[in-house]
Amino acid sequence: MPIWNPECETMPRADLAELQLQRLRQVVARLAARVPFYQQKLAQAHVTPDDLRSLDDLRRLPFTYKSDLRDNYPFGLFTVPMEQVARLHASSGTTGKPTVGGYTRADLDLWAEVMARTLTSAGVTGRDVVHNAYGYGLFTGGLGVHLGAEKVGATVVPISGGLTRRQVMLLEDFGATVLTCTPSYALAIAEVAQEMGVDLHKQMKLRAGIFGAEPWTERMRAQIEARWGLQAYDIYGLTEIIGPGVAMECEHRQGLHIYEDHFLAEIIDPDSGEPLPYGEEGELVFTTLTKEAMPLLRYRTRDRTRLHAEPCACGRTLLRMDKVLGRTDDMLIVRGVNVFPQLVERTLLSIEDIEPHYQIVVDRSSDSLDTLEVWVEASAHLFQPVNSAELQRLEQHVADELAQALGLTVTVRLMGPRAVPRSEGKAKRVVDKREL
Numbered sequence: 001m002p003i004w005n006p007e008c009e010t011m012p013r014a015d016l017a018e019l020q021l022q023r024l025r026q027v028v029a030r031l032a033a034r035v036p037f038y039q040q041k042l043a044q045a046h047v048t049p050d051d052l053r054s055l056d057d058l059r060r061l062p063f064t065y066k067s068d069l070r071d072n073y074p075f076g077l078f079t080v081p082m083e084q085v086a087r088l089h090a091s092s093g094t095t096g097k098p099t100v101g102g103y104t105r106a107d108l109d110l111w112a113e114v115m116a117r118t119l120t121s122a123g124v125t126g127r128d129v130v131h132n133a134y135g136y137g138l139f140t141g142g143l144g145v146h147l148g149a150e151k152v153g154a155t156v157v158p159i160s161g162g163l164t165r166r167q168v169m170l171l172e173d174f175g176a177t178v179l180t181c182t183p184s185y186a187l188a189i190a191e192v193a194q195e196m197g198v199d200l201h202k203q204m205k206l207r208a209g210i211f212g213a214e215p216w217t218e219r220m221r222a223q224i225e226a227r228w229g230l231q232a233y234d235i236y237g238l239t240e241i242i243g244p245g246v247a248m249e250c251e252h253r254q255g256l257h258i259y260e261d262h263f264l265a266e267i268i269d270p271d272s273g274e275p276l277p278y279g280e281e282g283e284l285v286f287t288t289l290t291k292e293a294m295p296l297l298r299y300r301t302r303d304r305t306r307l308h309a310e311p312c313a314c315g316r317t318l319l320r321m322d323k324v325l326g327r328t329d330d331m332l333i334v335r336g337v338n339v340f341p342q343l344v345e346r347t348l349l350s351i352e353d354i355e356p357h358y359q360i361v362v363d364r365s366s367d368s369l370d371t372l373e374v375w376v377e378a379s380a381h382l383f384q385p386v387n388s389a390e391l392q393r394l395e396q397h398v399a400d401e402l403a404q405a406l407g408l409t410v411t412v413r414l415m416g417p418r419a420v421p422r423s424e425g426k427a428k429r430v431v432d433k434r435e436l
């Protein structure tokens, strides 16, 4: 499989470390000179760019939290005046104001470069037709993939999300070879195609899919690959750092290579803030090394994963991160027990006759006890005609498996086909009705 930028992606680790240190000093100097928030933080930490003598000194730098972005909303962390900002993006926040990302011309070029790397990782070339069903707009998914697909010279179909029957028609008519969207939307399109009588294996030319913007399990990957007959790749990114294009799987799919010449990664203990060695699970933290408009120091992503430094068979020397298992703030606390939505997904998809469409509903009963319900669809054949005995047995079986996995009593509601809402972007897996 080709590599888009061999010089950067296969750089000897010692050279990479030197480049990272040099860039780290530059970005700290830039922030110290231009952003009051960081001026204050760096002064409190008693660090100047000259104090950074090795990458180990990274730990002397202050963390940046999502709340810092909120406090400096919308443009307080920008290092350049508005006339130098070429583009704004934003991700919807769960509470009030969105998280803003600003890009200079050079930042957009950087974004195109790292996205070209991700697409090349999945074997995309100028001969491909990329059906880009990530949402276009303030969300970084659509325009991020678009930039990279143009850079590698592919034919881009900027269809965005929605109008799913039309997606199916155009996938076939335009001969798409690559599909890009959220994993949940990939499943939703496959389902509509099936209803339309389209045979995805025979009538489509798709060979690769690049799926991200929401956490998904290996079992979900297996489902998507079986339905579409394509190779599914995981891509990782976040608006705060650049959007998609921070890390991507290679053909070996043993973790996602991080583009470390631009994004310096650490894993820390989320409680103590101490850096953890490779191989240990903790919170992923990024420092942007080359971004102009809104560089961030040690940004706490709240994503839980591990880093691996062993060489990869693809030849890239870049660190790999495990598929993100969940966000620390995705974790639900139900009756004092920690519940990770990904564990629910993994458990559900290991059960026969259960479909990959589910929702986790948390509520509080009249006697103030938390309740946890899992709504999940059962295979259509159990409803044609309705097989009550089998559905009852399956419901109990799912409840038992979830109780075993979570250590918590769960009420399971088996639903008929299409009863769980489909998403055209990021799936809403958790509905928490408790008052805060």
Ligand SMILES: [Zn+2]
Residues within 6 Å of the ligand: 250, 251, 252, 257, 312, 313, 314, 315, 316
């Ligand atoms: Zn690799």
